Amino acid sequence: MTTFADLGLSPKLLKALEKTNLQTPTPIQAQAIPYIMAGRDLMGLAQTGTGKTAAFGLPLLHRLLDIGHPPAPKNVRALILAPTRELTLQIKDNLEVFTKGTPVKVTMVVGGASLFRQAQALSKGSDVLVATPGRLIDLLERGDVKLDQCAYLVLDEADHMLDMGFIHSLRKIAKHIPLKRQTMLFSATMPKDISEIADTYLRDPVRVQVTTAGKTADKVTQGVHFLPNGDKARVLEDYLKKHPTEQALVFGRTKHGSEKLMKLLAGWGFKAGSIHGNKSQSQRDRTLTEFRNGELDVLVATDVAARGIDIPTVRHVYNFDMPNVPENYVHRIGRTARAGAEGTSVSFCAPAEMGELQAIEKLLKKPLPILGGAPWSADMVAAAPKPGQNRGQRPARPQGGRPQGGKPAAGGKPQQARPAAKPKPMGGGNVPRRAEGGKPAGQRRTS
Structure with a gap:
């Protein structure tokens, strides 16, 4: 040796x-x-x-x-x-x-x-x-x-x-x-x-x-949920509640969306923090220190910060938004299972993100195990709002007669979301709109 x-x-x-x-x-x-x-x-x-x-x-x-x-x-x-x-x-x-x-x-x-x-x-x-x-x-x-x-x-x-x-x-x-x-x-x-x-x-x-391109950490258990954007936050909440003593890292695509998700989780009682390009260096350092010391249970981050997080206690990675660069998937889930430990990675895939998922599976040369839902049909993918077109609005309720996907109502203005009522169980749809930030995909901030 x-x-x-x-x-x-x-x-x-x-x-x-x-x-x-x-x-x-x-x-x-x-x-x-x-x-x-x-x-x-x-x-x-x-x-x-x-x-x-x-x-x-x-x-x-x-x-x-x-x-x-x-x-x-x-x-x-x-x-x-x-x-x-x-x-x-x-x-x-x-x-x-x-x-x-x-x-x-x-x-x-x-x-x-x-x-x-x-x-x-x-x-x-x-x-x-x-x-x-x-x-x-x-x-x-x-x-x-x-x-x-x-x-x-x-x-x-x-x-x-x-x-x-x-x-x-x-x-x-x-x-x-x-x-x-x-x-x-x-x-x-x-x-x-x-x-x-x-x-x-x-x-x-x-x-x-010492590895092949696109190879993920051996001890990361991976899977994907197919669900509308509006259901993602409640499903994430369920996962976090299943592992209350284990630290989790949640990845969003945009700075605004990640900050909004962090505040939502904090409002639900989780000890959550966020790091992204809109935070000052001192704020990012302080939040990482708190997470590293166990003062925070959940850290919401964008890809710009992904590779600087080396915290062995992270057991779970949640891809709240699918990465638009497939290699970033490997980097994201590499934040868990550090130094030989075991970890899990769960990805949430909305209809508009099927292309991102397919690119990731092509890189990995294998499909991700399905944890919930079913792959979106071509019709659903085609009808889904593209990035920057109200992506992230919650879907219409079948019985409510509200416009689908945030389409304009008869008056020509976008349909406004109703104020959130008392939280309902998973899938109830009472999640604040635009939890992902609604900005165009692929925005990056240089350091």
Whole structure:
């Protein structure tokens, strides 16, 4: 059995590892660390929760420990780019555990935080800078940071960077970094564009793959419910009540819809919080800390925050809205069954979301088990409101004679929902309208 000591890591790093839960290297760590320590460019493919941060972080820190003198003012020796603020914070926290008792300095810069304070933190230089692309470009343009002495570049969650439109930012940043460098690219999936990025920024890279594209965590029990949008909240409530002592992560598609769902759950008595692009960095950090400490039972999040959530106690993932990028399904449910634990994933599929479900099943190369309802017919799918067309309104009651799908009434104005009465059992339909936010699908916010 391979150990961290067998990999040739610095005694200082091995001492720091003794104080963590990391006992033996995961497959991605055991395969990637020797190549990175040897100075090779590397392209690593592994699903979420497999220890990618340590896979690049430990050998990177090992090489930096050999330098022996601090970096020059405003200069950075190693740059790690990540797509979201949550993931950036997670990487920084992990690296600081490994660097405890060493002179290696780790700095983080992200959007939503004080630009002035971040510039101050960089003024004395940094061994490792963990950054979101947008904020790093801000600091480069101000002259607050220099990358001309940067010898190491890590692109973490590279596929998500592409999803969020960071390819142009990456090109801008790369111009500031010497061509003579070691570059590492890590990704949970390997779409065609990732291979093109690897060809552009990596030199003769070794490829390490410990999973297949689209493969989900082995210990996640998955399933799908077919139900109208208006019934989703009550079905979610039933699931949450079945597991009152276990933490759950709920994914919405839009910022507005996720916030609205969180408030609805809180009104029903759940200890719920939310993280999305409309929250400030301090709000997101505080909510994640509360969830991590067990002060919250339910966390509602958008995809922009999905990959920064590494909380082993999450047992259930609910896809309240189906993701419009199929790879994001893998990332979402990868938030449970962390570090070998077991977890469940339940997806709610409305008629307008059949296309998203089919794309996910194509990626997985298998259908999701049906937990309730039946797949929507082609006629139902065709009649369903498309994103941005009142999607999320509750369906008409069969006996009520109300317009279906929010169609205009005789006066030409959309039919207004009646005030919610006393909550009824599952399927009663008394759920506030537009629980999903009603904004166009696929909106993203960069960090």
